Amino acid sequence: MSQDTQASEMTDGFHLVIDALKLNGIDTIFGLPGIPITDLTRKAQAEGMRVISFRHEQHAGNAAAAAGFLTAKPGICLTVSAPGFLNGLTALANATTNCFPMILISGSSEREVVDLQQGDYEEMDQLAIAKPLCKAAFRVLHAQDIGVGVARAIRSALSGRPGGVYLDLPAKLFSQTMPAEAGQRSLIKVVEPAPRQLPAPESVARALDLLRTAKRPLILLGKGAAYARADEAVRALVETSGIPYLPMSMAKGLLPDTHELSASAARSYVLAEADVVLLVGARLNWLLSHGKGKTWGADKGAKQFIQIDIAPTEIDSNVAIAAPLIGDIGSCVAALVQGMGSSWPKAPADWVGGIADRKDKNQTKMAATLAANPSPMNFHSALRAVRDIVKAHPDAVLVNEGANTLDFTRSIVDMYKPRKRLDVGTWGIMGIGMGFSVAAAVVTGQPVIAIEGDSAFGFSGMEVETICRYNLPVCVVVFNNNGVYRGTDVNMSGGTDVAPTVFVKGARYEMMMQAFGGVGVVAHTPDELHAAMAEAIASGRPTLINAIIDETAGTESGRITSLNPTAGKK
Numbered sequence: 400m401s402q403d404t405q406a407s408e409m410t411d412g413f414h415l416v417i418d419a420l421k422l423n424g425i426d427t428i429f430g431l432p433g434i435p436i437t438d439l440t441r442k443a444q445a446e447g448m449r450v451i452s453f454r455h456e457q458h459a460g461n462a463a464a465a466a467g468f469l470t471a472k473p474g475i476c477l478t479v480s481a482p483g484f485l486n487g488l489t490a491l492a493n494a495t496t497n498c499f500p501m502i503l504i505s506g507s508s509e510r511e512v513v514d515l516q517q518g519d520y521e522e523m524d525q526l527a528i529a530k531p532l533c534k535a536a537f538r539v540l541h542a543q544d545i546g547v548g549v550a551r552a553i554r555s556a557l558s559g560r561p562g563g564v565y566l567d568l569p570a571k572l573f574s575q576t577m578p579a580e581a582g583q584r585s586l587i588k589v590v591e592p593a594p595r596q597l598p599a600p601e602s603v604a605r606a607l608d609l610l611r612t613a614k615r616p617l618i619l620l621g622k623g624a625a626y627a628r629a630d631e632a633v634r635a636l637v638e639t640s641g642i643p644y645l646p647m648s649m650a651k652g653l654l655p656d657t658h659e660l661s662a663s664a665a666r667s668y669v670l671a672e673a674d675v676v677l678l679v680g681a682r683l684n685w686l687l688s689h690g691k692g693k694t695w696g697a698d699k700g701a702k703q704f705i706q707i708d709i710a711p712t713e714i715d716s717n718v719a720i721a722a723p724l725i726g727d728i729g730s731c732v733a734a735l736v737q738g739m740g741s742s743w744p745k746a747p748a749d750w751v752g753g754i755a756d757r758k759d760k761n762q763t764k765m766a767a768t769l770a771a772n773p774s775p776m777n778f779h780s781a782l783r784a785v786r787d788i789v790k791a792h793p794d795a796v797l798v799n800e801g802a803n804t805l806d807f808t809r810s811i812v813d814m815y816k817p818r819k820r821l822d823v824g825t826w827g828i829m830g831i832g833m834g835f836s837v838a839a840a841v842v843t844g845q846p847v848i849a850i851e852g853d854s855a856f857g858f859s860g861m862e863v864e865t866i867c868r869y870n871l872p873v874c875v876v877v878f879n880n881n882g883v884y885r886g887t888d889v890n891m892s893g894g895t896d897v898a899p900t901v902f903v904k905g906a907r908y909e910m911m912m913q914a915f916g917g918v919g920v921v922a923h924t925p926d927e928l929h930a931a932m933a934e935a936i937a938s939g940r941p942t943l944i945n946a947i948i949d950e951t952a953g954t955e956s957g958r959i960t961s962l963n964p965t966a967g968k969k
């Protein structure tokens with residue numbers, strides 16, 4: 400018998416992992432090879448999976464998380480044991496925090512040695528460490544259980560509130576063999592991993608009763624609504640009710656930001672003045688001032704909340720929720736729209752008109768700021784170019800991180816389509832830039848524009864090599880103002896070290912992309928920035944534009960200076 404024939408009758412742990420993933424429609428792995436998973440990456444590629452290899456596991460993990468959000472299938476990150484696992488763990492925790500489905504698969508050392516703490520190569524009790532940072536954690540010890548392990552990981556990542564899952568695969572598992580036919584039979588194709596969850600009719604009635612009495616209603620769309628892919632239902636809810644809405648940053652584009660009922664340009668006004676607020680896949684966390692205080696017009700009388708969420712324990716997490724609506728967003732929103740029928744009265748005209756007036760005023764003011772042409776550029780003039788490019792390329796995915804760079808981009812650059820904006824999310828984490836960009840390019844096939852503060856870019860900058868290696872259509876724009884927040888701080892001791900927030904002045908970030916064969920450009924003016932971005936998108940070549948921004952522009956911590964009350968004080 401030839402070796403090939405023998406091999407076809409037996410299978411092993413490597414192939415069972417690959418087959419289990421493929422059986423469940425997973426076709427891409429983001430990872431970084433090494434003992435004991437190098438062969439898994441090779442064999443996965445040989446079996447037709449896309450294997451995207453990174454320079455650091457955190458970025459592979461971030462790519463998996465973004466892929467999870469963009470595809471509603473768990474993104475897979477594959478790492479080696481202990482240090483590789485730990486490098487991936489930040490991304491797993493961030494995915495869980497943001498409700499993105501991902502599975503971190505790490506090779507691990509032998510249980511016998513780890514449990515007796517006998518000092519194996521890269522020894523660590525990874526399962527125990529991962530547990531508090533994800534939705535679920537599983538270990539597979541026997542080849543015949545790989546199918547169950549992968550199925551449980553997929554179901555845990557996708558069902559209910561999505562999140563991160565850890566799957567621990569000890570080195571010995573991969574070489575275990577079993578008859579191929581029994582191996583195939585042991586695999587599980589997960590049926591309906593994220594089933595619809597219909598809201599209770601009485602909950603729908605309660606929510607509608609509250610909305611009906613509202614004088615100043617507001618809809619708040621969060622990234623849960625974007626993830627839920629209930630785009631048409633959400634549009635019907637807004638347009639049937641005529642209720643103004645505010646999108647959270649990753650919900651931008653769910654309806655085009657230019658929609659007449661978007662209240663983004665009157666954000667502070669609507670948050671303070673609304674009397675009934677319908678939360679759709681958005682948590683009342685720090686990003687929404689916990690639903691309390693001046694932001695929410697605490698001095699202007701009681702506010703009532705309706706909250707749609709798939710996680711029942713989210714309700715009342717910060718303030719009382721008068722009408723919880725538990726279920727998936729598609730089903731809940733559809734039930735509301737159906738309950739409204741064709742004779743539902745539109746939101747009061749004085750409220751909607753008052754918002755429109757404020758929007759007009761704020762937009763006129765902003766237009767004047769955006770039209771200015773200071774030299775060097777400031778955030779506004781540079782973002783004028785970005786805004787125009789995104790408008791011309793609404794299918795491009797926009798990745799965004801930094802402090803001022805994040806805040807100004809979010810408010811200035813309109814989005815036109817759902818799930819086109821990826822950013823620092825619930826934690827405000829720096830370092831997602833290049834990982835998210837790689838994932839967006841790989842899973843959507845669309846151009847990617849990454850608008851990066853110079854500090855933010857530094858966290859994942861080495862992945863420009865990954866972008867060049869796979870020749871991905873990613874245009875990175877570094878807003879270079881010589882430091883964290885700004886480049887002007889001074890050392891308060893008068894010593895020779897620069898201040899902690901200051902970087903090398905005049906850094907040539909564009910040369911980082913050139914180093915790996917991509918395009919590097921310096922942009923001093925909005926016209927140069929616009930031309931370089933247009934060229935990058937037209938050519939599809941990996942491009943890094945070093946956009947020179949006035950180092951005095953920007954404020955400490957951007958818009959969250961209030962969380963840092965002693966900022967810059969001696």
Ligand code: ADP
Nearest residue numbers: 560621622623627647680681682708709727728
């Ligand atoms: P944002 O940061 O945009 O405000 P959050 O991440 O705080 O959004 O909130 C997202 C919410 O959406 C989470 O509470 C999560 O449970 C919920 N969610 C996610 N997917 C769904 C879904 N398909 N149906 C209902 N709720 C969902």
Ligand code: TZD
Nearest residue numbers: 801802803804827828829852853854855883884
């Ligand atoms: N480390 C991590 C992982 N996340 C963080 N959020 C921070 C540190 C602290 N931090 C911010 O919150 S924003 C930021 C840091 C370091 C960078 C801001 O500088 P930038 O952007 O150059 O990226 P701007 O546009 O110049 O403000």
